[in-house]
Amino acid sequence: MAIAFLQADMDTIQQAAVLVISQVLSGRNLNQVLSEVTNSLPELSSQQRGALQDISYGTLRFYGQLSSVLDALLNKPLQDLQIRFLLLVALYQLQYSKAAQYAVVDFAVNTVRKRNPAASGLVNAILRNFIRNKNALLAAAERTEVGRYSYPKWWIQEIRSHYGEFAEAILLAGNQHPPMTLRVNHKRISALEYLSLLTENAIPARIIEPDAILLERPVPVEKLPGFIDGLVSVQDAGAQYAASFLDIQDGMRVLDACAAPGGKSAHLLETSEIKLLALDKDALRLERVRQNLQRLQLNATLLAGDAAEPAAWWDGQPFQRILADVPCSATGVVRRHPDIKWLRRASDIEGFAQQQKRILTSLWSLLEPAGKLLYVTCSVLERENQQIIEDFLSHHTSATQLPLEATGMKQGQLLPNVLHDGLFYALLQKQN
Numbered sequence: 001m002a003i004a005f006l007q008a009d010m011d012t013i014q015q016a017a018v019l020v021i022s023q024v025l026s027g028r029n030l031n032q033v034l035s036e037v038t039n040s041l042p043e044l045s046s047q048q049r050g051a052l053q054d055i056s057y058g059t060l061r062f063y064g065q066l067s068s069v070l071d072a073l074l075n076k077p078l079q080d081l082q083i084r085f086l087l088l089v090a091l092y093q094l095q096y097s098k099a100a101q102y103a104v105v106d107f108a109v110n111t112v113r114k115r116n117p118a119a120s121g122l123v124n125a126i127l128r129n130f131i132r133n134k135n136a137l138l139a140a141a142e143r144t145e146v147g148r149y150s151y152p153k154w155w156i157q158e159i160r161s162h163y164g165e166f167a168e169a170i171l172l173a174g175n176q177h178p179p180m181t182l183r184v185n186h187k188r189i190s191a192l193e194y195l196s197l198l199t200e201n202a203i204p205a206r207i208i209e210p211d212a213i214l215l216e217r218p219v220p221v222e223k224l225p226g227f228i229d230g231l232v233s234v235q236d237a238g239a240q241y242a243a244s245f246l247d248i249q250d251g252m253r254v255l256d257a258c259a260a261p262g263g264k265s266a267h268l269l270e271t272s273e274i275k276l277l278a279l280d281k282d283a284l285r286l287e288r289v290r291q292n293l294q295r296l297q298l299n300a301t302l303l304a305g306d307a308a309e310p311a312a313w314w315d316g317q318p319f320q321r322i323l324a325d326v327p328c329s330a331t332g333v334v335r336r337h338p339d340i341k342w343l344r345r346a347s348d349i350e351g352f353a354q355q356q357k358r359i360l361t362s363l364w365s366l367l368e369p370a371g372k373l374l375y376v377t378c379s380v381l382e383r384e385n386q387q388i389i390e391d392f393l394s395h396h397t398s399a400t401q402l403p404l405e406a407t408g409m410k411q412g413q414l415l416p417n418v419l420h421d422g423l424f425y426a427l428l429q430k431q432n
């Protein structure tokens with residue numbers, strides 16, 4: 001189904017969601033596809049855009065469960081994948097949205113009738129069968145691992161092998177809606193003052209960390225007072241620990257080695273007067289750092305370069321602090337990116353681990369004696385976290401791992417919960 005075809009014929013968000021799901025499951029990034037599809041449909045109201053986003057995210061979030069239910073309803077596999085995706089979208093709407101059941105079914109049947117009249121009876125029968133036998137079908141899906149947790153098998157096994165009895169809570173937390181948390185720009189306004197601004201604007205919220213305000217419900221950023229003028233940014237509370245863990249003092253020469261889109265760079269600059277080099281391999285993503293710092297009225301040197309190949313960009317002056325927020329599986333932020341559950345492969349983890357080792361080893365030689373390096377991932381997988389650090393420490397006698405403390409954090413690992421995402425932190429110090 002091409003976007004041009006949709007533009008001419010599509011009059012509902014259900015079809016747009018089918019397009020999003022089919023593109024994501026063929027390997028593309030959810031946010032990118034969603035923005036392309038939304039831009040191709042300027043006639044959608046903001047409410048319809050919100051519904052399209054909810055259906056697309058939700059269908060992927062519960063794709064394992066919905067697929068198990070659908071397979072139980074089918075006598076043989078559906079050849080037409082577009083019809084399969086339409087059924088998954090409709091099942092999501094029937095189970096998780098407030099849309100009227102008859103409307104969901106009628107629209108799906110009409111869409112299929114236009115595309116493949118012979119299949120419309122099947123679609124009608126499947127959706128009505130689901131409505132009639134919902135409880136039994138959901139209970140049967142619950143008895144399979146993928147149906148119960150909505151993750152691929154390898155992912156469930158990986159989490160279980162490390163977390164044992166706690167695995168279920170981690171997997172289920174990844175299927176929740178993520179909280180929306182703000183980072184107050186310390187240089188412009190205090191958290192208490194910004195909380196009053198939110199209250200004046202009828203946006204319920206509470207302070208949960210020195211600079212972090214948790215909103216009771218997500219709101220579009222345009223509705224946040226002073227957002228355009230740089231009073232505040234959106235950033236998870238767990239990600240905000242980086243600025244204090246790095247133990248920065250004014251005047252320091254600091255490298256943020258994997259900086260884009262610039263959330264942690266900006267926080268460092270909001271809390272201290274430092275000389276910051278913000279590096280990222282991806283020049284396009286670096287542009288987002290530039291825009292974010294501009295909005296927040298902050299200054300850093302921006303450079304496109306590979307953290308694992310410093311010879312190409314380093315001026316030879318050692319850094320006193322280095323932040324290495326390395327590329328990773330993003331398994332700790334899956335509730336914000338449900339597409340990664342179905343895009344990642346088990347074999348990707350080893351690839352990330354190799355990349356993380358290379359980056360960490362290269363950055364170590366840029367750190368001055370007594371300097372500190374903070375290694376960060378948004379992963380909950382041991383293979384990308386403490387195992388990387390253990391391996392590094394066993395090859396670098398000049399490195400010591402320093403203790404870090406935060407509520408709920410165990411050995412550097414924060415697990416996703418109602419207050420923050422899943423992240424891993426390790427602070428290393430170089431011998432003097």
Ligand SMILES: C[S@@+](CC[C@H](N)C(=O)[O-])C[C@H]1O[C@@H](n2cnc3c(N)ncnc32)[C@H](O)[C@@H]1O
Pocket residue numbers: 257258259260261262263264265279280281282285305306307308325326327328359
């Ligand atoms: C987890 S994100 C960083 C998020 C960022 N620190 C923030 O708080 O907004 C990882 C970043 O690493 C970048 N990256 C990946 N490989 C890299 C490399 N070898 N050198 C430098 N940057 C790299 C990616 O382009 C991506 O922007």
